[in-house]
Amino acid sequence: MSSPTKTWLALVRIFSGRHPMLFSYQRSLPRQPVPSVQDTVHKYLESVRPILSDEDFDWTAFLAQEFLRLQASLLQWYLRLKSWWATNYVSDWWEEFVYLRSRNSLMVNSNYYMMDFLYVTPTPLQAARAGNTVHALLLYRHHLNRQEILPVRGCGGWRVGVLEGGWGTTWPWRRVSSPRVPQTLLMGMRPLCSAQYEKIFNTTRIPGVQKDHIRHLGDSRHVAVFHRGRFFRVGTHSQSGLLSPRALEQQFQRILDDPSPACPREEHLAALTAAPRDMWAQVRSSLKSQAQDALEAVEGAAFFVSLDCEPAGLSKEDPAASLDSYAHALLAGRGHDRWFDKSFTLIVFSNGKLGLSVEHSWADCPISGHMWEFTLATECFRLGYSADGHCKGHPDPTLPQPQRLHWDLPDKIHPSISLALRGAQTLSGSIDCHVFPFSHFGKSFIKHCHLSSDSFIQMALQLAYFRDRGQFCLTYESAMTRLFLEGRTETVRSCTREACNFVRAMEDGEKTIPQCLALFRLAVDKHQALLKAAMSGQGVDRHLFALYIVSQFLHLQSPFLAQVHSEQWRLATSQIPVQQTHLFDFHNFPDYVSSGGGFGPADDNGYGVSYIFMGDDMITFHISSKKSSTKTDSHRLGQHIEDALLDVASLFQEGQRLTRGFRGLRENLGHRCNSPSPHIRASRVTTSTST
Template sequence: MAEAHSAAALSFSLTHDGVSVSYDQELLRDFWHGYVRGIKRRMGRFNNHFRAGMFPANPLTLAVVVGLISIFSAIGIDVSFGVVPFLQNYVLYYVFGDGLIGRTISLLLASALIWFALVQMIRLSLKMLLCYKGWMYEQPGKPISSPTKLWLGILAVISKCGPALHSFQGALPHLPVPSLDETVKKHLRSMKPILSEKEFKELEVHSDRFRLGVGRRLQRYLTLKSFLSINYMTDWWEEFVYNRQRSPIMINSNYYGFDTLNDCPTTVQAARAANITWAALQFRRKVERQEISPFSIAPRTKVPFCTMQYERLFNSCRLPGEECDRFAQWDDAKHVAVFYNGVWFKVPVHNGKRLLDACELQAQFDEIIKSDPKPTEGEEHVAVLTAGERKPWALARKEFFSTGVNKTSLRAIERAAFCVILDDEEVFYDPEDHTKLDAWAHNLLHGKAYNRWFDKSFNIIISKNARFGINTEHSWGDAAVTAHFVEFVLLKDVVFEGYDETGNTKGEVKVKMTPERLKWHITEPLQKQIDTSLSVANALIADVEMALLPWNEFGKGLVKKLKCSPDAFMQMTLQLTYFRNQNKFSLTYEASMTRLFREGRTETVRSCTVESCDFVRSMLDPKTSRDERVRLLRIACEKHQDQYRDAMTGRGMDRHLFSLYIIKRYLEEESPFFDAIFPPTYLLSTSQTPLNQCDDEAEMKHLSPDKKLKLVSAGGGFGPVADAGYGVSYVISGENHITFHISSKRSAPNTSSAGFKADLIKSLREMQTLFVE
């Protein structure tokens, strides 16, 4: 269609009067606006990267350096360390002579060189400053050490210089390679609670031989890699943990996020979809203009984190490969892909001059819904290819989607800013009936398998009754960035944009755009592959069990009275629950981030420790006093916090062992140590959803606590990581509210999400008794 319009926009014909040129002014004007927009975007990106690259300096400091060097030069004092005379007498003299022009250019060039050198010295100093991690180990409630006070003071001054999103990227330190001896020692201690005495002694022997033998060689290779790469772990992590996995990413990899559990601001599906889409595009604009804060809100200060993942959130897609998938991102996208009633649409969000307003987006969503489209044979299930095995999808993509309408439609989806799903189901939150919340979680995690494009960076899901949710592909980034995005979207949608009295978007439609239906050519071989993928996906869906628990009896407000970290307290509660449910201890995974380092992703905190086991046993022993239980709880929580701090500061063990294992595989080395421990099986996999990441937004600073509480979502969750294990995500969303998301496989004889939930309720109430004097 676009090619036909181009042909009609400009045409030539030969007449008796000469060559006749006809053209469509409106279409050519659109071409011109698109060209100008591209130029503006490139100039804007250059300006943003230039400013970020010289932070905390700015163009004013360049003017100051030029002025000072010029003034001193005018009175006969050279403060350029000889650079000005050298340039004037030995470089520019042969072009401009010894006149005013040569002297002026010499002053400008010398000033720029000196300013650049000063900026690099400042940036190097900033990098050294950010290497300090002592602030992480300061004990809450106790006086802060002098080095940390100084560090906080310097960082506070720098934060007032107006940093952009990527201002600290070049200054962030590289992830350090931990000590081999320390990693082996930590690993051995982490295995003690789950091994028999005989198994532990065998692992001690393997560990010592590895530490003194092949481990040294692997460590040298890893150290070399750390010198030659920005982050020694991230590229391997993304390749081997995500992109090389051939199993379906639906349930196994993708995760979901929830709307707020408060009353929905509207029941009009098209209106909610429009407002959410508009808010998402505002976030994309802030990322492009680097207006997102580079700081994470820490208890004591604002600390700069790696912001690389924000760039990958939009205009991106995971592309299937026969052996390894790859991540693809495009420079710009002026449309979103929309799925409704079995049909995909390409919906423009930009008219060439500006982003469309929410009301203009709603007009398109309304048009799609009112048209009541009917899918052609096979069309409805095309997206299920992204829910099945990766290799068959890669082969089908290569064979059936490389030409014709299939290629055009596929490109429209993969190159969209993101996907919007107008669901045909209603979802609910009923405090008296949690099964409805469980059904909502199932809907967000996998839907019907064919009504999500699981390869896209994220799918915005709008239910028939206008509830919002998100399904996110995992390879491009982690949940913290998605949580920030969802929090921002809810802030814009619920608090600032809002709806009129009829539940529709506000504003007047000034630009009318038309959604384009995407077409597909489904051949019999393609239909067979679609049916196969659907069968695989349905089996996965039938096997997963979700159980959600919104807990309102206490929250972090009460936990703090015990002088414990709320997160550590929840981990101890989960340890107690898991032991009650399985009658044993097991390796436990808690996700921590390493974004204090450049291109950092995640690290593992092994929550099952010798100390946590002692606490769990005390809770199950009726003879143990409350005071003794509280004492053991605090010891276990402090141990957990130390592990969390180590993980965040680059002293974790799991990613280190993972990288050594990859090198071992490359070198084809023999290692009884790795044969015994790799891959680790985490039968309890946990994660906490971060909150309050929009506190730096100017609008948030003027919101009342009640309005802020309305924005709090129910967090998100993920599918079970191990066949015989549990996946548990939780969000501590207020002084008196926690939401747990529990997943497991129905086929596993030893697990039940509903059973774990019942045990969790019992554990929470037992933990609550520790607060009572």
Template sequence: MAEAHSAVAFSFAITHDGWDVNFDREVLYLVWESGLRSWKKRLARFRNSVHNGVYPGHLQSLYVLWSLLVAAHFGGFNIPFGLVQKALTILPGTSTLWQIIACLLAALTMWLSVIFLMRYTLKLLLMYKGWMYESRAPGAKISLKTKLWASIVKVLSGWNKPKLYSFQGSLPRLPLPSVEDTMRRYLISVRPLLDDENYKRVERLAKEFEETIAVKLQRYLILKSWWSSNYVSDWWEEYVYLRGRSPLMVNSNFYGTDAILLNNTSKQAARAATFIYLCMRFRRLIDRQELEPIMLQSMVPLCSWQYERLFNTVRVPGIETDKIVHYQDSNHVTVHHKGRYFKVIVYSRGRLLKPCEIQAQIQQILDDDSAPAVGEERLGALTAGERSHWAHIRQTEFNRGHNRTSLHCIERAAFNVCLDDEEYGFDEKDHSSLDKYGRILLHGKGCDRWFDKSFNLCFSTNGFVGFNAEHTWADAPVMGHLWEHVIWSELELGYDENGNTKGTVDTPPPPPIRLQWELDKEDILSAIDVSYNVAQKLLNDVDLRILMYTKYGKGFMKKCRVSPDAYIQLILQLSYYRDAGRFCLTYEASMTRMFREGRTETVRPCTIESSAWVKAMVDPNVSVEERMELFLKASQRHQLGYQDAMSGRGIDRHLFCLYVVSKYLELESPFLQEVFNEPWRLSTSQTPHGQTSLIDLKKHPNCISAGGGFGPVADDGYGVSYIIVGEDKLFFHVSSKRSCPITSSSNFVQQIERSLKDVQDLFVEYMKLKSCQK
């Protein structure tokens, strides 16, 4: 009861002597401070909403136009369309004041008309995607149409500096392809995977589908594409992510690594404090919309919708479906250390704490040698196990008392911090250290991450850092943007000669608060054990290998005048064929953020052209010239497929939505069953790089992240993530399942190295032949 009484901020009672009022000034000040921050944020959001609502115009232009109309009206000049006179007829008087107000109404009418004209003109212009298909190689000619388009876009979007969400209202909707076009593209994509007999069977199923129920399904999608902002994204989030009942760990969450070639500090508390501070500062940029939207070719904006849920977000488990909960504000982060959870308040006295102050808080946690409560050490395993199991125990045992309060504290936190009790990172003398590094970030011990949070920051005892991110709320580029910004901003802050954060602590910051739990009930402990065992089985089955390739990188690919992404995808096709002896359905993620609320589309890298080149590479009788010709054709075909996906002309999201509608209407389709029963045995993704303007690799060539990775999608397949950084470095993150007898991440990495060398030799030999012919 003493704890309960100490938590009361205000109380009063009536006694024989009169009123007896008690209150805690400090707690009331915190309440006042919290409310003040909340109202400041509301005011900032309102101001930003006005700015974004009139973009690409500016409020100052309204004041200028109003002044001009007032001067023209009192100067005896005619106002276009007689707007001032028309306004006076509806106003109660004709005095000077009312005439000025009439001028304001006329100015507002004219100004809004121009604003909406500019806005919808910009929206129509952004629907044009022809610029993507034109070569950007040195000396390549750009069409007059694209030049004219670019000029108008720059004029319309250059009137006013955009905020993060300024372009949201001008972004076009994701176009809905025709069924006929999708069927044609689909059949072309599966041709290299099927023999003649199976291809004819699938072709027959596709034709039957197109001529029967597809017509009805497409009508519903047309209606949805007109009504919703994006006909794919809400269903994609619900059915691909939220309705999934399997564990988030390994199956869904992904990870990112540190700038492994830098050694800023080896002190865990200092590194954690700096990253917490910089992440909170990035959150402030989002809240104030001071973060510049990402622009392709400095002209075409990408949708910024996903940034809204980067912080203060959690995926809450449900029995049948989860939900994403985003809190408007949070003044704390939660910290996990040696099985215990702490609340760390990072805002005090109306300001964000300095890194040195946060370091003092983190150090207090590291110095705390108290033992975890009963069941607390493995509590995080609940978020790593089956979702329905976690939902059930959450509803029954975490709905009251300390459990409810502490759980709410974690879920409402800006993000979660994990102070790990072991060393990991990159060792230049042992590149296999990256494998351990990746595994720890991907799954940890199965109970030391809160996998429901939008992201967890993980810190080793020797100062290395990484993150584990939940996938539902956004895709990897958004997390990558935060990561790049933080890593580069860390260079500006720096550390002192002892590896500590700079600055001095003037007044003690708020101390960390140990979260309290009531987990000693048999039902709760049993539920934690069930999830922990599921997590252990899952993480012990992960076979993860990370390849750091330093023999060449982007520099050599540029000399070859080939798209780096197409180059790597062909490498992966050759590697898989050599590893498995066959081709497989291959997934590559491409963004569709040029459209409003766009997320991803699938590129299918296994094409007729790529398979022809792979067969040529394994056939010793094929000449160098033939191999090179096939390679160039395959890379051009891949680039076209990537451009189509980014332009809203992909295959798989359209088929996915047709499938969802068919399930709602309870219409069975053998063709759709065929499409969605085929596993993606090779799931690939390029880690985004260079999204922030802070990057200067010439000044800091070692400030590069090793990228990130994810678990295998298919039981008998590979998950491959890669990043092309610098001129001479490539990183590949390859995952598979140990329980599968036909996959091995180590073997696949060896095949990647072999393929990289073979393609390099191919280009070198080809250039020698070309020079000899001259």
């Protein structure tokens, strides 16, 4: 670490005080640097070499050289000029052009989901779970408003990621002992930007004909609730402050007990938020003039709550299918039971299972993930439930009934609702979700091999994808740039020449284990170098994206930038966050940890893969693809991932015995033993009514 960096860190530590608040470090954060355009183009060519034929690569290299000769200097000059006056040279354009100007449906294409605990449900009572969870979420908002949430500081290997629905991070509070981790980040002192926390609550994405915009309110004292096609406004505060969990449970139970039917077309109204954005913008103008109060109650809510009529979660009868169905319900639902414009929708199923559906434009997943960890830990361990499954405390009979929202829907929007519903149902039906916990080894085994856990998984994914498709592809893995002011994400292009060499060696029956292991370590080292570059603002994709935007503003045609902009990410990957390990007792309560979440594929013929390390000995994978594609199959890729992980583990002496034992068991069973297998994991599905 250089002397100026050490001095800067020391000054930041001194002037932030002993008890820094959430936004204490914002003024001290550096601006994201603009990389050298020559370096960026060189790195780009290096990244695409493994997946292009000699002829295609020569053509791409020619376009790159023409770009450097003709347009690069001018575009780079404008970009540096912007970096001098803008807070961040890329983040505002990223938000606008990747998210707000996209005209596609938010459902599947942009939103992502988070799951509840995998093996336990603290209470089977739907209203009680909703009461505790809503109260915990509003407690988090209270801490947020008072800046009582501790700011996160970067440390070795910390990464955050989101691709238009993807996301990930590793543990920011734990040191990673691998010698391959960038040592300049091991201090755990460098603060990360907290700007994205501001819009978690009271935020809605408002559709526009050409461009959406984000509406954020300073406060909101109610939540909007959807149940059986009806909308309600539920106040969250009384004159004495935030309602107790038991009082909130009472209000949700009143909604569940309300026998009134949905009004015509009201039941499917929310499908409009899953429609193409320009269509929804036009319909919303009519809706606003006819049902302004009801629309304002939804869009002005702290967040949206959906009380589903169906159960969800892991079941003993069919563990694999139940998890797949659970993921699908969170990602897409039925197409008309989520308000996809809200910053997030809390989904509470009839058996007490939970989940989140999160809109993506306002922030990246580590922000909502931080909130979700606090929520699960608080509602389960701090608030708890009584022996009969209800929230602790007593109901409040003086509370007014939840307010039913009435929509005066003009006849001219009825066809639009029907059209939006058909489109949403078609999109929902096209998604193939597959979730499976891999329980044969986890983070502890990988650390014992002195490797980065993320790099280990990424190389296994390259092997699995090659076996699935017989070829390599551009791979998107997100890395955080929150080391810089208002930084968001950068791409780690995980399909490297080193990774391809390793995969080919694994598929070559003549290569020895030491040879494969040597190539594997080279691939891991390369991945770590790319990760370090991405985190430090020296990545490829955000720079090329910003150059492309400048070229569009200046009406300069660049075949090279146009080709880069048109690339398809057939494999989009991300690791899921467990950021606040101090909130969970993995040793005494190993089942009380979120089972992660996932996102839709970035390409119609591609996969979306996310993964979470659950404790030390399990990795849960979330895979998505399109059923309409003849080239992909989420379950098939899941089997390849399992086999790839075991094959990579077998390269290490510690993994050979484990792998032999598992494969012998699978052969004896005579069928696929893909976790969660009925004989291994189903017995852990429990419902607890006390903590």
